[in-house]
Amino acid sequence: MPRSILLSQFFLPLSAVSLGRFVISLDDPHQDFHNPTSNASPNFTEKLQTQYNSINHSAKHQNVASQLTTFLSSSFSKRLKASIRITADQAKTYYLTNAGQWFRDAIKAQDTRDWIDRTIDEGEEIYVVVAYHTLVNARIIEQLGGQTSAGGNLAIPVSAALTASGVVVPFNVGDPELSGFCGRIEDEQKQFMAPGEQIYAVQYRKVRWSWFARNKVDKMTLSKKAWWERYDLPRKLLGESDDSIEVELEDEIKLEGDYDECTIEPGEVFVSEV
Structure with missing residues (x-):
């Protein structure tokens, strides 16, 4: 089952x-x-959902929207070591229509074949973006407790983490608000806005490739393959008989490290790095 990877x-x-x-x-x-x-x-299909709010996640009334924002909030909280709640006006998913045919058409282009050949030679894995998920006007609310330890507040500054990516996202940082006070414990909230539509997760299919000898495969079998001939002098000098490469898409992607996984609905699995 394809899994969407949280960025x-x-x-x-x-x-x-x-x-x-x-x-x-x-x-x-x-x-x-x-x-x-x-x-x-590429043609795409769009799915729209509204009222994404991680507050509404009671066991009896849990829906797709609240499941997702609960999972996103949990992922943010773990990575930032702070209590995070996420809300958004809308959530959208964009699916590549007929991904298999798109892939077969795409690899007919010589520049795409050259890029695949070069990437394989460099030892890299190849993936194709078949869907991505977005939030519209997302709000990230950070709940800060006023308790301190000898080392000070242990939470990572959310504003620094959110703007540390390779692509700058224009977050509007609201003024901190004092939301509660009890004894010597203060609770403070900071809200960050991600205006417009922002991508938070991407779904991929992996490109699987294999070598084969063209003169050992009949024409009918070749007509069913997505393949091309490689004029690879180093391989020929080594006596390799396989002169062609076959490529195809597969759903299973092996992930390394520790991950949290959440099944939002049938066919929608989200994965977050711990």
Whole structure:
């Protein structure tokens, strides 16, 4: 089942990622990528949901929106070591329509084949962006307790973390508000705005490739493959008989490290790095 990966830098502007893009990093789809050339832009399907608020997550009335924002809030809280709540006006998902056919058409272009060949030779994995998820006018509310220890407040400054990504997102930082006081414990809230539509998660399919000898495969089998011939002199000098490469998309992506996983609804699985 395809899984959507929460971005390590929290948000990217809508212009930073495009459907059908070939990338080498699950965390940084805006770096070291290739956009296949095509006579037409990739078709996409859009799904819209509203009232994304992590407050509404009671066990009896949990819906897709509250499940997601609860998961996002938990992920932010763990990474920032602070209590975070996320709300948004809307959430959208953009799906690449007929991703398999788009891929087969894309690799017909010589520049795309050259990029795949070069990336394979460099030992990198290749992924294709088949969907991405966005929040519209997201609000990130940080709850700070006034308790201190010998080392001071242990929370990471949210404003610094949110603006530390490779692509700058224009956050509007509100004035801190004193929301409560009890004895010697103060609770303070800071609210950060991510105006407009921001990408928070990306779904990929992996490009699987394999070598084969073209003269050992019949024409009918070749007609069903997505393949091309490699004129690879070093391989020929080593006596390698495999002269062609086959590529295809697969859903399973092996993730390294520790991850939290949340199934929002059938077919929608989100993964966050711990």
